[in-house]
Amino acid sequence: MKKFQQTEAQILDMVNQQVVPGVSYGFISNYSDSDIQTSLDESNFAGDKSWVPKITLLKGDELYDLASLTKVMGTVPIILKLIDEKKLSLHDPINKYLPQFKDGRVEIFHLLTHTSGIAGYIQNRDSLNDQQLIDALLSLPVTDNFNKKVVYTDTGMIFLGLIIEKIYQLPVQTVINNFVRDTWNLMDTTFSPEIARCTPTYEVNGQMLIGVPNDPKARQLGIHCGSAGMFSSLVDVMEFSRVMLTKKYKFLYKNFTDLFPGRSLGWDIKPGNILFHTGYTGHFIALDYIHKNAMVVLTNRVHPIEHNEVFLKHRDVILDSFLNESK
Helix, strand or coil: CCCCHHHHHHHHHHHHCCCCCEEEEEEECCCCCCCCCCCHHHEEEEEEEECCCCCEECCCCCEEECCCHHHHHHHHHHHHHHHHCCCCCCCCEHHHCCCCCCCCCCEHHHHHCCCCCECCCCCCHHHCCHHHHHHHHHCCCECCCCCCCCCCCCHHHHHHHHHHHHHHCCCHHHHHHHHHHHHHCCCCCECCCCHHHECCCCEECCEECCCCCCCHHHHHHHHHCCCCCCEECHHHHHHHHHHHCCHHHHHHCCCCCCCCCCECCCCEEECCCEEEEEECCCEEEEEECCCCEEEEEEECCCCCCCCCHHHHHHHHHHHHHHHHHCC
């Protein structure tokens, strides 16, 4: 019997109910390092690529604005590589690399686990240029949540991107591009996508975003943004997920904090030590190391209207179904 039938039905239900224009999705089941590589045999797509300005169908090779999946596919693996190479330490204070940030308590660890407590309001944030935004972020205070609560933010991942730049002496997006291609052969994964292959998101200033990051900070920071801005295909995200099921990344499948709910390094951690991460534009990845299963769901749920709360309810149902069928 085909695995994940109920979960697949829930995914397709989003298309049938027009919660999303379309979906590209795939499952990996009972993966072992010796198996043949993931292929489209485990993947599928259904529905539309766009609804506005006209309805167009998905072909299966689309590039999606990955939004925050950029964090776990790009920035986090490079930081882990640098730790492995002893070029930085998990418990290094971040002002060792970013001296403009004054609070010496905050470590690489806190950025990876979203426990830094860094927060605050930046006036006219969306009108700042790249350096002005970086300066403003580095001036944010550490709140009472420091090391006491997981609060998911982009700021920590932007800081990790800046630390990567200090070490490599290159823009973080250049480092990520080189890394995902040279290490994992992800040839569709890019910050400069082919527009014709991109799924649209929503309108900004009267222009539909196609091949342009939806995240305003990614647009402002450009090549210096490590929190969002990456585009990729289902094939590449599936291959990335396969890599994450290998022994090299086994250590990630646990709560690294003393908090509940806690966090792995970069990843959310679900019951059964399942790694989970989302992308604002409509994506999510779930990884089950124990049973060697994975699920990838890519949509443009923000098209043509950005705010789509119904999708979030469907996402929860799909995740619960995967957790149940993955046992």
